[in-house]
Amino acid sequence: MEITKTSTYYLLLLLTVMLGSCKKETEKKPTQINTGELLFNSSNKELDKAFSWAKNKALSYAHxxxxxxxxxxxxxxxxxxxxxxxxxxxxxxxxxxxxxxxxxxxxxxxxxxxxxxxxxxxxxxxxxxxxxxxxxxxxxxxxxxxxxxxxxxxxxxxxxxxxxxxxxxxxxxxxxxxxxxxxxxxxxxxxxxxxxxxxxxxxxxxxxxxxxxxxxxxxxxxxxxxxxxxxxxxxxxxxxxxxxxxxxxxxxxxxxxxxxxxxxxxxxxxxxxxxxxxxxxxxxxxxxxxxxxxxxxxxxxxxxxxxxxxxxxxxxxxxxxxxxxxxxxxxxxxxxxxxxxxxxxxxxxxxxxxxxKAALANKMIINLCSPLNPRRAYPENSYTVIEHITRGLMGIDADAATNGFISLSRLDKKNDWAEIMNVPLLSNKISVKHYGKTKTTAHNVNGGTIKWIAKIPGVHEFLFVNGEKTNCTTEKNVPQPYSYLTIDLKKDETATVSTTPES
Missing domain, CATH: 1.50.10.10 (Glycosyltransferase)
Structure with missing residues (x-):
């Protein structure tokens, strides 16, 4: 088959369009691979940047x-x-x-x-x-x-x-x-x-x-x-x-x-x-x-x-x-x-x-990690930001005596969301994602069975576990009242606790 100048032109044009389309698609939908490292994502992209900077800076100080x-x-x-x-x-x-x-x-x-x-x-x-x-x-x-x-x-x-x-x-x-x-x-x-x-x-x-x-x-x-x-x-x-x-x-x-x-x-x-x-x-x-x-x-x-x-x-x-x-x-x-x-x-x-005062806490963390902060490189700053987001915003804490961990959303608004992945605690790694203050998912990424005390802000007669109505307990005498229940999470098991049956 003879290839003319015209056919060559259209062939090159087609390849250019195809390559350009592939490039745009790749930019539009970046692939994020969970490699087992500590990761944080949320609806607040400035907070995401602060966490990423703090993690990298803190690890640069480790020997x-x-x-x-x-x-x-x-x-x-x-x-x-x-x-x-x-x-x-x-x-x-x-x-x-x-x-x-x-x-x-x-x-x-x-x-x-x-x-x-x-x-x-x-x-x-x-x-x-x-x-x-x-x-x-x-x-x-x-x-x-x-x-x-x-x-x-x-x-x-x-x-x-x-x-x-x-x-x-x-x-x-x-x-x-x-x-x-x-x-x-x-x-x-x-x-x-x-x-x-x-x-x-x-x-x-x-x-x-x-x-x-x-x-x-x-x-x-x-x-x-x-x-x-x-x-x-x-x-x-x-x-x-x-x-x-x-x-x-x-x-x-x-x-x-x-x-x-x-x-x-x-x-x-x-x-x-x-x-x-x-x-x-x-x-x-x-x-x-x-x-x-x-x-x-x-x-x-x-x-x-x-x-x-x-x-x-x-x-x-x-x-x-x-x-x-x-x-x-x-x-x-x-x-x-x-x-x-x-x-x-x-x-x-x-x-x-x-x-x-979650909005103020978020603002402070972003400020502490800003390039405009002349002392942000102080090691104490980056390490504590990691704790503030994990224990503060995500409300995660551990208790070795009961082989358990807790979670409690402290997101500011109902449409906010945040997730932290591969948090090492006890002999496990766990991931937690909050959807506003009404739904939380936890994943026991690695390690043996662990107790999850799932706390949901507010006073509720019952909660839903994976869509199933379940009795819960309420704690009112705290600055942020919450309801909670306990779930045993086996290795690689995920569970969702919410205020409504939709999961």
Missing amino acids: DNDDPVGYWYEAALPDREAFCMRDVSHQAIGAEILGLGKHNLNMFLKFAQNISEEKDYCSYWEINRYDKPAPVDYENDKDFWYNLPANFDVTYNAFRLYKWTGNKEYLDNPDLINFYELSLNEYVDRWELGWDKILNRSRSLHAPENPEKSRFGNKRGIPTYNEGGRGETLLGIDMSASIVAAYKSYSEMLKLRNDLPQSEKYAEKARQEQEFLDRYWWDPERKEYRSILYDDGNFDYFMVGEDQAFLHYLFYFDAIQDDSKILDLVGKYETHFGKLIVELKSYLPIIFYENN
């Missing part, structure tokens, strides 16, 4: 077993190549969601293994990749930087990690048990941190003999995470909140180890410290919490200047129970959150999600 310190991730000021006790404690759940369980356990063990009597039962505040105390914070065992809530923060978050992972190392590892015991006994006594002594202690307790010749002086024992303020700080409310959380957590750990007498002992200590916090830090005349006590006997309350507000630790350490006080404090943070520095903002979104 495998190539350094002398072992598995670790950066949890300090950027470029320090180190991890400090406060930051690791705050970043740990986000890290676990990102699959960094080996890193968490190794770093918690490093803190535990370096507690010593020579340091008055402190550990190393900051450890670097060379498995040494970071020189910027440490001169020798008598001269170093240390914020005293740190031991309690680590204890509290070790228990949180157990609940999320089911890893019994957090309950039974001898080094960790030694750290918990020393921190809640010898450490408390040596630094006079109990409720009956803390108001009369010396602010320069255990400072170097010649503080004028030391690098850190009485910074060796700062009784708060507040490192600024308008004078010599004697005490912070976060000190009290952290010890309440640590005593409660260790009491629960002892209960899980079947040591009920010791569990009761620490539960009673927690009760006494909570009573002190409620009595001392609450100002009945002003009807608000005090936050910082200074050496002149005066207090700060919610704000100091434009960047200091330390009452968020009441939420973080679960040390505030009164609903009216919670709502009042949430309102204060809603008014002033724009003035706070990144380290403080990184605690807040989950507080807003849990108190019916």
